[in-house]
Amino acid sequence: MADFQVVVADPDSGTTFQRDVDGQDANRFLGKSIGEDVDGGAVGLDGYSVEITGGSDEAGRPMRGDVSGPDLKEVLLDGGTGYAPSRDGERRRVTVRGGEVSESVVQINAKISERGDTAVEELLGEGDDEDAE
Numbered sequence: 001m002a003d004f005q006v007v008v009a010d011p012d013s014g015t016t017f018q019r020d021v022d023g024q025d026a027n028r029f030l031g032k033s034i035g036e037d038v039d040g041g042a043v044g045l046d047g048y049s050v051e052i053t054g055g056s057d058e059a060g061r062p063m064r065g066d067v068s069g070p071d072l073k074e075v076l077l078d079g080g081t082g083y084a085p086s087r088d089g090e091r092r093r094v095t096v097r098g099g100e101v102s103e104s105v106v107q108i109n110a111k112i113s114e115r116g117d118t119a120v121e122e123l124l125g126e127g128d129d130e131d132a133e
Contacts, residue, residue: 002026002103006043008050009111010120017124019043029108034065034099037113045123047116054081055101055108063097063105070102 003022006029010016021029025042032038032052040048055063062082067073077083078091085091101108112120
């Protein structure tokens with residue numbers, strides 16, 4: 001059974017929310033690729049839709065949207081996700097994970113693509129801990 005930590009970004013407010021997802025909710029992400037939409041109910045955002053923007057596996061290797069499939073691949077990079085060159089023209093062969101979500105992925109990055117009627121903070125219960133202290 002898949003287990004993910006999903007980091008949901010709210011582009012309007014600039015805040016992020018971390019949610020642990022398992023069971024049926026995690027299965028909604030399996031087989032989806034970077035750029036695809038998933039029902040927000042999987043992360044507690046009923047009525048919302050979230051777009052997968054990236055992720056990483058258990059070793060911290062990033063997912064790349066331009067690499068097909070869910071497997072590890074060695075690609076020659078000159079910059080972008082997974083490699084930052086230290087000088088102009090530098091390239092390096094780097095192991096990255098494909099852009100499809102599989103059970104090897106432990107963190108999924110997503111952003112809100114379609115909004116619902118209720119506020120994000122209200123659905124995710126953020127800010128309630130501050131009042132309790």
